[in-house]
Amino acid sequence: IISDEQLKLPQVAGLTIRARWAWLHPGDGQFDLAFLDTHVERCRRLGKRYKILIMTGANCSPEWIGGAWHRGAPVPWSPELAKHYGALVAELGKKYGGDPLLAGVHITGPTFPSAEMHPAPGIESVAGYSDAAMIAAWSAAIDAYAAAFPETACILSISVRPPAVRYLAQVVEYGNAKLGKRFTLEHNALKSSTHPNAPHHVFIASQAKLGVRVGFEMVCAAANAPGRFGSREVMDGIARGKAAGGVYFDVYPPDLKSLR
CATH class of the missing domain: 3.20.20.80 (Glycosidases)
Structure with a gap:
């Protein structure tokens, strides 16, 4: 909460x-x-x-x-x-x-x-x-x-x-x-280690290029599960999402103070 x-x-x-x-x-x-x-x-x-x-x-x-x-x-x-x-x-x-x-x-x-x-x-x-x-x-x-x-x-x-x-x-x-x-489309598994060629990520990025608004939900809190997220910094995942055309990001509470 x-x-x-x-x-x-x-x-x-x-x-x-x-x-x-x-x-x-x-x-x-x-x-x-x-x-x-x-x-x-x-x-x-x-x-x-x-x-x-x-x-x-x-x-x-x-x-x-x-x-x-x-x-x-x-x-x-x-x-x-x-x-x-x-x-x-x-x-x-x-x-x-x-x-x-x-x-x-x-x-x-x-x-x-x-x-x-x-x-x-x-x-x-x-x-x-x-x-x-x-x-x-x-x-x-x-x-x-x-x-x-x-x-x-x-x-x-x-x-x-x-x-x-x-x-x-x-x-x-x-x-x-x-x-x-x-x-609006989103995928709910964004992390810093999301591969650019992962099928769900490719689909979202392709829709963004067609002019569809896209966003992302983090797969987990980076601060709590850095191994799963691929980093301790949530901004590393957000950077990956922005590169795919994301305009909003759902972030879990433990990472909110790390946003910038």
């Missing part, structure tokens, strides 16, 4: 507010946005911008929605997922869509888990799976966010893991057509 002292730092532009879907949606037609409100009010009090990221998939989706599940998450093509998650997204748009401090919203829903497009292990063996079904599921999520947040950047966290690598380009093409300049 980022403290007020950390959020006040001049080098910190704002806060990514993460919340599990189940926290916010206790029942059909019931919404509890108190967690989001607490952190939105912090940002308003401190004059900082914020992004909203609703974690979906395993350990995050409410069980009451029913429908078909796989490995603890609703299957991405579940009609119940589309219906109930779409209702939450619409509610979020009513509550926060007009806030000038809202910098972006993350497109989630058909995830396993959290916010990235990584598919669940074994998903291709589940009844109803097809690449077309995955494209339709992600397109529906894009539609929901586009409608609920008509003035806000909408962010998609990519995956190049099979089978997502087969349909990623089509989902991105749809998002670009639907959202235009609001469409």
Whole structure:
């Protein structure tokens, strides 16, 4: 959790507010946005911008929605997922869509888990799976966010893991057509040792060259896990991301004082 002292730092532009879907949606037609409100009010009090990221998939989706599940998450093509998650997204748009401090919203829903497009292990063996079904599921999520947040950047966290690598380009093409300049892409594994030719990094860099806004989330805190990050300095990872066209960077609290 980022403290007020950390959020006040001049080098910190704002806060990514993460919340599990189940926290916010206790029942059909019931919404509890108190967690989001607490952190939105912090940002308003401190004059900082914020992004909203609703974690979906395993350990995050409410069980009451029913429908078909796989490995603890609703299957991405579940009609119940589309219906109930779409209702939450619409509610979020009513509550926060007009806030000038809202910098972006993350497109989630058909995830396993959290916010990235990584598919669940074994998903291709589940009844109803097809690449077309995955494209339709992600397109529906894009539609929901586009409608609920008509003035806000909408962010998609990519995956190049099979089978997502087969349909990623089509989902991105749809998002670009639907959202235009609001469409934003990121990968969530930036580190100082990210190889320039790593497939996920190449994809993001290529989209930046095409004019798509791109950003990054650090793979971990450099200060806490320098071996994994490849350096003790978070700025080494940020330099790698800037070289690929990144314009914003999600950084973990232990590294905030190292930003410059």
